[in-house]
Amino acid sequence: MSSQPNAQKLVYLDHSATTPVRPEVLAAMLPYFAGKFGNPSSVHAWGDEARKAIDDGREKVSSLIGASPDEVIFTSGGTEADNLAIRGVAHARKAYGNHLITSQIEHHAVLHTFEALQKEGFRVTFVPCDKHGLIDPDDIRRAITKDTILISIMHGQNEVGTIEPIGEIGEIARSHGVLFHSDAVQSAGKVPISVGDLNVDLLTLSSHKIYGPKGVGGLFVRKGLRLAPQATGGAHENRLRAGTENVPGIVGFGEACRLAKAELPEESKRLIELRDKLIAGFLREIPDVDLNGHPILRLPHNVNISVKYLEGEAMLLNLDRMGVAASSGSACTSGSLEPSHVLLAMGLSHETAHGSLRFSLGSSNTAEDIDYVLEILPPIVKKLRSMSAFGPGSSF
């Protein structure tokens, strides 16, 4: 590639941003663009064919999370599913109370939705996390009041990979009669998920993080739970999400879930080995590096480090030139003036948060990829540190 003149190989380590569509998934989708183009709502053979396809997709998606098919609502993606869950509960149950609980380290799709509800008059508690990004269920318990109608805590943290104690929080929510939503966009297909064990009433899923197409996601809605729809229109998706279904997308999402479920035990083991090799290598090869996120309760594919005295984007540009794709929580890469709200909530200083790098592994990665990254990052760090205004001798 012309922008990567020095790349000896191309190593994609940004699977938490998005993943490629698997060939099997693409093959399953293709017939539904032109040949089998029917509208699932139509009363004729074309419609029946499309209806069967989305029923089949629903079956496969629900199977990944241990739900029944009629508990899965298809949306345009994780963001819409988060919005439908949170606004849907808040609007449907505001007669019962106006207090909502979430955490300081949620994805913006959740965080900004709660901030919007604050402007509508809801009271929101944003619980903190510890230095590993772990949320304490007791903080949730203490935050619950008689006015609390919804708790939303993510399952696998998207930046630092910490796996939150969702089952325990769900139990607390249930014992207080409060509905519980979890965003499982980063954990689904990576760690086993059962909506029964997690005690969730609502769970968000996304297709493009697990080798399915972009533009489709899902929301698990426990049977009998009423939500206020967020778009008006036809009676699609159990009257919860108006609009003609994205048939090829749903077919692809279903196939991606089927494959993820079948391969999960072996693939997660393989990713954990690669992850731990990369973490150990960074800590060994580069001085003044910290691991961000929990050392054990961690998504199999997430590595997040802070490289002191450096800013993330400068490292990303150098990595990209060597053919390696990663991401950072620095302000420059978040599109704002502040570094990652997650790293700040974990207690990192601004400058350490600016120097964070996230490497998220996936199916294409091999041990050779890890060796390559461990070979090229140390000299990049050395070069940039020689240019930095800061160093071990000069504190911030």
Place this chain on the structure above:
Amino acid sequence: MYNDKVMDHFFNPRNVGELENPDGVGQVGNPVCGDVMRITLRINDNRIEDIKFRTFGCGAAIATSSMVTEMVKGLTLEEAMQISNKEVAEALGGLPTQKLHCSNLAAEAVHAAIKDYRQKKGLD
């Protein structure tokens, strides 16, 4: 995201480092925002004879630091004080909009170093 000239200055920065016993030192920026630049100057006969920079920051911060050292080397102090952050960005062929105010402080760093020199000399 960045044009070829910015990338060239980022990957092959000019005048990196720190002068020994500099005549003027200027440091601007804030680690909170993720950009800190330190400029050291050697001044001879009211002209910038040598200049070096060290920068903690993103691609734009490093590229503008490198660019400004090329622009002001050999200029009189009065001329160097006239160079603005905007002109540094223009000399690089432009920067992405979101970089224009946070990572474009290089000219200010030079001005700070000149002021430091003048203060030390009792010229201010």
